[in-house]
Amino acid sequence: MNPAAPETSKRYWRSLERLYRSPALSELADGEFPAGAAELPKGVTRRGMLELLGASFALAGLASCRRPEHEIVPFVIAPESTIPGVSKRYATTLPWGWHGHGVVVESHEGRPTKVEGNELHPFSLGGASAWMQASILDLYDPDRSSRVMWRSEHETPLSPSSWEDFLTFWEETAPELDDTRGGDLAVLSAPASSPTLFRQRELFLERFPEARWVVHEPLGPENVLEGVRRLTGRALRPVLHLERARRIVCLDADILLTEAEAVTQARGFARGRRVDGVNEEMNRLYAVESTLSLTGANADHRLAVPSHRVGAVLAALAVELEGLGVPVGVESVDLPDFDEDVRDAIAILARDLAAFPERSLVATGYRQPPAVHALALAVNRALGAIGTTLTLHEDDHLSWGRSSELAELAEAMHGGTVRTLVVLGGNPVYTAPADLELSKALSAVDNVIQLSTHLDETSDHASWHLPQTHSLEAWGDVRAADGTLSIVQPLIAPLFRGRSAIEIVASMLEDRFEEGYRLVRDTWKDHVFQGEDVEPRWRRTLHDGVLESSALDSPEISFEEGAVQRAFGSLVNVSAREGELELVLVPSASTYDGRFANNAWLQELPDPITKLTWGNAALVSPATARELGVDTGDVVALELGGHRVETPLMVLPGQADGSIALALGYGRTKSGRVGDGVGVDAFQLTTSEAPHAVMGLGVDRVGRRHDFAFTQEHWSMEGRDLVREATLEDYRNEPPAGREHLGHDAPALWEAPSLEGDYQWGMTVDLNACIGCNACVTACQSENNIPVVGKAQVERSREMHWLRIDRYFSGRPEEPRVSFQPVPCMHCENAPCEQVCPVGATVHDGEGLNVMVYNRCIGTRYCSNNCPYKVRRFNFFNFTAEYTETVKMLMNPDVTVRSRGVMEKCSYCVQRVNEAKITADGEGRQLRDGDVRAACEQTCPSQAIVFGNVADLESRVSREKRNRRNYVLLEEMNNKPRTSYLAKIHNPHPDWKSDASAG
């Protein structure tokens, strides 16, 4: 511990072991690389050995000693505006469930290489989530299916076929279906919000009136939309506007990561937390939830309550509000039975919400039953939220997955009344509730036509498998959350001979293949533009990525008679089920519902809270773990209704007692080479009655232990005050809150670099805005060709992310406060790494960048050793040796793809700096503030990162650095980092009783 470092009044801890100082962990945490990291891994496979020895073989061989010959293969007829080496950008949309995300995709020579948010799209505003960033890897996934496949009978294997053969089959089958008017025909579709697909559906049901069209959405908004419908009688799209909210209560709603429009919700939330003067007002976020979600981690106050009790909390809240004069419309009967602490907390919530009419919001999560959403809507209306912090947009065409319809379809299939089933995307065999036994049901169907990007679990039962296009290579359209329309335009022709859902449905109607472009164009011509001024408006929409002012109307709403009281009545009497364990199935922050299981970037992305990679774990609170006699790393069997799943377990501070959370989207068997066998399949524990949360879970230790691949305990920053925090009160009263100046005048140990460049680059990270969502990590990986290393290497602390997000806990394990800190390279002016490199592979340029020269590096790793921030990553193996052609296409051509033996680290996106300089030179001007945007900065949904020229005193980054909250890490070491942080200020309620010290 450096005696000059300030005494921290809070103890930060990284995990429970760390808090309780287990001896095993000390050993683990004290070395930068855990024991054994420098040695050869045990049980090295044959392939691994060859990889290691590959270098020497290559040297020994004579034939490969020659310089490889490179061909130049230009266009024969070059397209008009393509300049080789200069990228283009196309605005498009990535569909997602009942909405979608506007993106702008960078394309090099006609190949998409990077996804960014679309600044013109109201639900992106330039930001993009980790899922949006990683979706480009799915486009290039070598495990995608590329052939139409067919099997004659259910037990035979699939054999290759062709699109023409499929069309012939359909031409023969369709007349029979016409005869029965589609009575034995069904479509099971993945969710979509596409006017074109909706139009196709209407035509389909016109031709086959008796057919069923069922949408299956495992983590869908069914309960939300149903609750709204019960109260208002209409199909309404709810949209949250957090930037207008001063007090927000989230009831089991992870609005910052997994609920509908997380990107813009994060931005709105961060806007309300901006503190850059002395008397700035801040919003306050309360979270009531069973598992520690990202929203809960960013909340000022959090109540850990089992999922089945959240409704009762809302009921109690409604009663309290009614008592304060907020006209919710409930009659207070007996209050639900809560502990005094919880009742006091709910009273505080009510007072706080009531104090900000039209500026408060109650958000409810998709897992909660419809009654919760209905009652919350009533509360919101009473608070004046509707029209300000919550808007509802009418969409008569809004379609969402209804579990009852799926159950009916499954029953019909089991009963043999469905002879032809068309599966349009999605993976129903994997994601459908286990009690429906969908795989058995599919075996009873004669013809299963499956459209899917991969040969997945559902393909085992398909008689026709049709390869599906990815949304980056197909035409389509999307309605965003408030109904805003945008077009999906392809960045590249289909890579794997696929076709899109709209093309398949159209082919079933026309008996021939129609181009997606035609279908979308016709829909827009007739239904969107109504034949007026089509061409210029179409082109403008394509160019911008969004059709202006196309949001759906927000009608006046009225509540159905007695609906509020009915919703309240069903919630108020839900008592705590003592002695029973609850299981809550949550989406994975990596694979979501399993669709990204084969996406290596996402598998290796650490879960924001648990920092777990390559797998899931049952999350248990410390108290419940003690009761059950389990600990982190134990493998337990979860038993529910006859289904049994063995899963490793992790003790998570902040998990509600009596409730166990398990992430969905793992344990796949047919996702591809990346995702197979990773984690545990939690869908086996879902039932159509209770797809999200269920009581009566049985937990038993199996006796095995499991090694997790955490990034949590690596690069541990030993007790130093890295995240500086304060409450709003302290900040206002004591000017330099959390800032002491240390060691500025210490003499430097070595010569300072000469910083004479025209620009001096620097960066700030606002910890108030950073929510820890990992979008920046994924964007950096995409932009800088960062390799994936796999679970075994992550266990050895060798993950390659240049930018990492540290997550710290403080306070009591039962009520933890969570702090996030993204750590890129500091680009220190007095860089310790530069001084120790024996070959001068890391040097300082005149603009303040610490520059890494890959081909000079000989791999001593002394620089990493000397870096106090541990931001350097070493290529222990050649992680890129087996890149397939499609993965090579994905690589950013402006960035070196590193081989083994070289050190790499964040470069402040120097390739973007240089690209901007070239553009500016061409225009004969200097760089302006905002010309260069680092990948992390550009994608951050909450705009926490600011990069720019610190020599320009008016640039955004200079203004951020003048903020009172500005500080640097390890200031006492006199490294003079160019990356600085704005201390985190939180806004606790003065009356909230809590042992968690706030600062």
Added chain:
Amino acid sequence: MRARDDVVTAVMRAGARAGVLLALLVAVGCRGCTSRRPPIHLNPNMDDQPRYGAQGPSPFFYSGSTSQAPVPETIARGELEEDEAYVTGRAPARGYIDNPQEPSEETLARGEERYRIYCSPCHASSGDGRGTVYQRSGLESTDLREPRVRDLADGEIFEVISEGRGLMEGYAFPINVGDRWAIVEHVRRLQRESR
């Protein structure tokens, strides 16, 4: 013995000479030798990276090139051409248009320069169609001053430059829209001056 010593010394000297010769040979290498094979390169480092560069080969695409044409009908940022006539030379209702660019010193100079670079190899600097290509191969190009070409509308000349005609390939790729109109202007000047 002395004789033995002499022999040994002689051998050693010979060996030393041979060694020096060998060292010289190694140092000098096979200078002046030609080989069809690429040079020996023992330390590949990251000279050949697993990524697609511009205009590189690709075994994946049918064209064999990493470069892919944009999907037809897509529109990139910055490529929203509001004025269709300006970029194609043809207005939807009216047909070919006249040169929309105002002639000026700069456009004339630019047009002449661009013409010299792109057009004169075939059409010659006078426009008579007997440029360098004709001199080398006997292949005549259109005489730009003949009546048939004089009668073409400006927009049609623009279209020919963009998309080609007959044996001529389109030059939309190397010549941007403004420069193409400048070339049209220059062609008109050649026609005027040849009367």
